[in-house]
Amino acid sequence: MDYPLWVIPGIGGAMVIAVISVFHVFISHFAVGMGLYTALAEKKAMNSDNPEAMKFVKRTSGLILYVSAIIGAITGVGIWFSIALVHPAGTSALIHNFVWGWAIEWIFFVLEIVAILIYYYTWDKVSAKFHNFVAWLYFIGAYLSLVIINGIITFQLTPGKWIKTHKFWDGFFNPTYFPSLVGRTGVCLMLAAIFATLILSFVKDMDVKTSFGKFTGIFGIVGIILTYIGFYWWAKAIPANVAGEFLGGNETLSEFFRNAAILGVITFIVLFIWTIIIPKRMNIIVAIVLLILGQAAFGYYEFTRERARKPFVIRDYMYSTGVLVNEVEKLNEKGILSKVKWANPLNKKDKLSIGEAVFKAECMICHDWYHFNSKPLFSSISDDPDDNLDILDSLDGNNLMPPFVGTDKEKEALAFYLAKLAKEREKEGKNE
Amino acid sequence: MNSFLNYIPAPDIAPLPSPGWLFVFFIVFTLILHLLFMNLTLGGSILMIISRWRKNYGKEISKEIAKFNTFTISMTITTGVAPLLFIQVVYGQFFYSSSVILGWKWLLVLAAIAAGYYFYYLYKLAPDYKGFGWGVAATILLLYVALMLVTNTSLSMQPEKWLPIYTHKISAFDVKALVPRFLHMLLAAIAFTGVFLMAYSKLRKSLSSEVAKAMYDFGKNSFFGATLLQIIVGPWFFFANGHEIYSKIISNPVGIIFLIIGIAAGLLGVYFVAVKGESVMKLSVLIIIAMVSMVIVRRVVENAYFSKYFDYTKLKVSPQWDVFILFCLLLVGLLIVLFITFKKNYFELKNKKEAING
Numbered sequence: 001m002d003y004p005l006w007v008i009p010g011i012g013g014a015m016v017i018a019v020i021s022v023f024h025v026f027i028s029h030f031a032v033g034m035g036l037y038t039a040l041a042e043k044k045a046m047n048s049d050n051p052e053a054m055k056f057v058k059r060t061s062g063l064i065l066y067v068s069a070i071i072g073a074i075t076g077v078g079i080w081f082s083i084a085l086v087h088p089a090g091t092s093a094l095i096h097n098f099v100w101g102w103a104i105e106w107i108f109f110v111l112e113i114v115a116i117l118i119y120y121y122t123w124d125k126v127s128a129k130f131h132n133f134v135a136w137l138y139f140i141g142a143y144l145s146l147v148i149i150n151g152i153i154t155f156q157l158t159p160g161k162w163i164k165t166h167k168f169w170d171g172f173f174n175p176t177y178f179p180s181l182v183g184r185t186g187v188c189l190m191l192a193a194i195f196a197t198l199i200l201s202f203v204k205d206m207d208v209k210t211s212f213g214k215f216t217g218i219f220g221i222v223g224i225i226l227t228y229i230g231f232y233w234w235a236k237a238i239p240a241n242v243a244g245e246f247l248g249g250n251e252t253l254s255e256f257f258r259n260a261a262i263l264g265v266i267t268f269i270v271l272f273i274w275t276i277i278i279p280k281r282m283n284i285i286v287a288i289v290l291l292i293l294g295q296a297a298f299g300y301y302e303f304t305r306e307r308a309r310k311p312f313v314i315r316d317y318m319y320s321t322g323v324l325v326n327e328v329e330k331l332n333e334k335g336i337l338s339k340v341k342w343a344n345p346l347n348k349k350d351k352l353s354i355g356e357a358v359f360k361a362e363c364m365i366c367h368d369w370y371h372f373n374s375k376p377l378f379s380s381i382s383d384d385p386d387d388n389l390d391i392l393d394s395l396d397g398n399n400l401m402p403p404f405v406g407t408d409k410e411k412e413a414l415a416f417y418l419a420k421l422a423k424e425r426e427k428e429g430k431n432e
Numbered sequence: 433m434n435s436f437l438n439y440i441p442a443p444d445i446a447p448l449p450s451p452g453w454l455f456v457f458f459i460v461f462t463l464i465l466h467l468l469f470m471n472l473t474l475g476g477s478i479l480m481i482i483s484r485w486r487k488n489y490g491k492e493i494s495k496e497i498a499k500f501n502t503f504t505i506s507m508t509i510t511t512g513v514a515p516l517l518f519i520q521v522v523y524g525q526f527f528y529s530s531s532v533i534l535g536w537k538w539l540l541v542l543a544a545i546a547a548g549y550y551f552y553y554l555y556k557l558a559p560d561y562k563g564f565g566w567g568v569a570a571t572i573l574l575l576y577v578a579l580m581l582v583t584n585t586s587l588s589m590q591p592e593k594w595l596p597i598y599t600h601k602i603s604a605f606d607v608k609a610l611v612p613r614f615l616h617m618l619l620a621a622i623a624f625t626g627v628f629l630m631a632y633s634k635l636r637k638s639l640s641s642e643v644a645k646a647m648y649d650f651g652k653n654s655f656f657g658a659t660l661l662q663i664i665v666g667p668w669f670f671f672a673n674g675h676e677i678y679s680k681i682i683s684n685p686v687g688i689i690f691l692i693i694g695i696a697a698g699l700l701g702v703y704f705v706a707v708k709g710e711s712v713m714k715l716s717v718l719i720i721i722a723m724v725s726m727v728i729v730r731r732v733v734e735n736a737y738f739s740k741y742f743d744y745t746k747l748k749v750s751p752q753w754d755v756f757i758l759f760c761l762l763l764v765g766l767l768i769v770l771f772i773t774f775k776k777n778y779f780e781l782k783n784k785k786e787a788i789n790g
Binding site: 002003004005006008016066069070071073074075077078081082084085088089091092093095096097099100101102103104106107109110111113114115117118122125126127130134137166168169324341342345346 | 438439441442444445446447448449450455458503506507509510511513514517518520521524525528529531532533535536538539541542545546549550553594595598599750752754755756758759762763766769770773776777780781783784785
C-alpha cells in the first residue's frame with residue numbers, strides 16, 4: 001500500500017470498521033424493511049375503523065426518521081470513511097471500478113432521505129393516499145440502495161468473471177449477487193418486524209396489538225424464510241474451497257456460520273409464539289430478546305462473510321495488506337517497503353526498525369499488538385527469530401493468511417521484530 | 433533522495449471508468465448542490481446563536497432556524513456524499529493520504545455530525561424557547577466539522593506537509609491558507625443564510641408580521657456584515673495561497689473571469705442594501721451567482737495545486753458508458769419524481785389546510 005498507514009495500537013483499524021459496520025448493517029437493513037412494513041401497515045390502517053391503528057403506524061415511522069435516517073445515514077458514510085482510513089488501496093480499487101454504481105446508489109439515497117422527511121412531517125397534513133405513496137417512494141429508494149450496494153459487497157468475496165474481464169457488470173452480477181440479495185431482503189423484513197415489536201409492546205389497544213401483531217409476525221417469518229433460502233443458496237454459490245472454510249474447515253468460521261443458523265431458528269420460534277399465537281402478550285422483554293437474537297444471528301453471518309474473504313480485500317485480486325496478487329513477484333524482488341514507504345517514514349536502516357515497518361505493512365491490518373486479533377499472532381510467534389522465519393515461510397499453506405511478501409532481508413527483519421514482541425509479551429505476562 | 437514527492441502514492445492502477453473531465457464536472461456540480469444546504473446548516477447555526485441575543489424577537493428567530501435546519505443538515509449530509517465520491521476517483525492518492533494523516537480527527541467528523549444532529553432536535557423539540565444550550569453544542573460540533581473539511585481539503589493539496597505532520601514535527605493545522613480559507617467559507621455561509629432568512633420571512637406564512645420583519649432585517653444585516661468582512665478576508669485568502677497559486681488563478685481565463693463575477697456579485701449586493709434599497713429576488717440571484725462563481729474559482733485553485741504533482745488528464749481511461757448513461761437516466765428520473773412529489777405535496781398541504789379552515 002502506497003498510502004500513509006493509520007496506526008492505532010490497542011484498537012486496530014479493523015476494529016474501528018467492525019464497530020461502525022455492526023451499527024450500520026443492522027440499521028440499514030432495518031431501514032429498508034421498515035419502508036415496506038410502513039407502506040403495507042399504513043394501507044392496512046387506512047382500511048381499519050380503529051384510529052389507534054394509524055397512531056401505531058405513525059409511531060413506527062418515527063423509528064425510521066430518528067434512527068435510520070440519522071444514524072443509518074451517518075454510519076453508512078462512516079463505513080466509507082473508516083475503510084478509506086484503514087484500507088485506502090482497497091477503497092480506491094472499489095471506487096475505480098464501481099464509482100458509477102455508487103453514484104447510482106447516491107441517487108436512491110437522495111430519494112430515500114427526501115421521502116422520509118416528507119413522509120414524517122406530513123402526517124395528518126396530506127391525504128392518506130398521497131401519504132402512502134410517499135411511503136412507497138421511501139421503500140423503493142431504500143431497497144434500490146441495497147440492490148446496488150449488494151453488488152459491490154458480494155463482488156469483494158466472489159469477483160467471478162471480473163478477475164479476467166474487469167468489466168463492471170461482470171463484477172456486479174457476480175456468482176453470489178442474487179443469493180445474497182434474497183438473503184438480505186429476508187434480513188430486512190426480519191429486522192423490521194423485530195423493531196416493530198418494540199413499538200407493539202407498548203400498544204394498549206388489544207385489537208391493534210392482535211391484528212398488527214399477526215401482521216408483524218407474518219412479515220418477520222416471511223423474512224426469516226427468505227433469509228434461509230438466500231443464505232443456503234449463497235453458501236452453495238461460493239467456490240467450494242472458500243465455502244469449505246465455514247462449512248467445517250475452519251473452526252471459528254464454522255462456529256460463526258452455525259451460530260447464525262441456530263439463532264435464526266430461535267428468533268423464528270420466539271417471533272412466531274409472541275406474534276401469531278399470543279400477540280396480546282407481546283411485551284418489552286420479549287421485544288428486547290428478539291432484538292438481541294435477530295441481531296446476533298445476522299451479526300454472525302456478517303462476520304462469517306467478512307472472515308471468509310480473508311486473506312483478500314477483493315478475492316484473488318488484492319490481499320488484505322493492499323498488495324495486488326499480480327505484484328507479489330515484483331515486491332519479492334524489490335521489497336515490500338519499496339511500496340509501503342509510509343511504514344518507515346524516517347527511512348531508518350537498523351534491523352529492528354525495518355522489522356517493525358514490515359510488521360506495519362503486512363501484519364497490523366489484521367493483528368493489532370494488543371487486542372484486536374492479537375491472540376493468534378502471539379500464540380504463534382516465538383522469541384527465537386529462526387522459528388519465526390519458519391512460520392513466515394509456512395504462511396503460503398494457510399488459506400486465511402496472505403503469503404509473506406518482500407525480500408529475504410525484510411523477512412529476517414520481521415522475524416527478528418516478532419521475536420522481540422514475543423519476548424516483551426512474555427515479560428509482561430511474568431510481571432502480571 | 434528522500435523528497436516528499438516520493439511519498440505521494442501512485443494513482444490507482446485501475447483505469448478511470450470515464451474521462452477525468454467528467455468527474456471534475458460532477459465534483460463542481462454536486463459541490464454546488466452540497467453548498468446550497470451546507471451554507472444554511474453552517475451559517476444558520478451561527479445565526480441561530482447570534483440571533484438569540486437580539487432584543488427584537490431574537491428567540492423566535494433562533495428557534496425558527498433550528499426548525500428548518502434539521503432538514504438542511506439531512507440534505508447537507510446527503511448531497512455531501514457525491515463530491516467526496518468523485519474527488520476520490522480523480523485525486524484519491526491525495527485525499528486518502530491527507531485523511532489518514534488526520535486519522536481520528538477526520539473520523540470524528542461523523543460522530544460530531546451525528547451528535548450535532550441530535551442536539552439540534554433537542555433544541556427544536558424543547559418546549560417554549562428552552563434548550564438553547566443544545567443549540568450551542570450543536571453549533572460548536574458543526575464548526576468542528578467545517579474546520580476538518582477545510583483542513584483535509586487544504587492538506588490534500590499540500591503533500592509537502594504530509595511527512596512533518598505524520599511524524600509529529602508540526603501540527604495538522606499548520607497548513608497554508610487554512611485560517612483565511614475557513615473564515616472565507618464561514619462568512620460566505622452566513623451571508624448566504626442571511627439572504628435565505630430574508631426570503632424565508634416573506635414565504636413562511638405562519639410567522640407573525642413582527643417576527644417576519646425582525647427576521648428580514650436580521651437576515652439583511654447578516655448578509656451585509658458578512659459580505660463587508662469578505663473585503664478583508666477574501667484578499668487575505670487569495671494571497672495566502674502564495675504567488676505560485678494566485679498567479680495561476682489570474683492567468684487562467686476561467687479563474688479570473690469567475691473571480692471577478694463572484695466579487696462583483698457580492699459587492700453589488702452590498703451596494704443594493706446600503707444605497708439603492710434591496711429586493712429579496714435581486715439578492716438571491718446575486719448570492720447564487722457569487723456562490724457558483726466561487727465554486728468554479730475553487731476548482732481552478734484545486735487544479736493549480738494538484739497540477740504541480742500530477743496531470744489527471746493523462747490517466748488511462750476505460751469507459752463504462754453504459755453504466756454512466758444509466759446513472760444519467762436515473763438522475764433525470766429522480767429529478768422528475770422529486771418535482772412531481774413536491775408539487776403534489778404542495779397542493780395536498782394547501783387543500784388539507786383549506787379543508788380544515790373550512
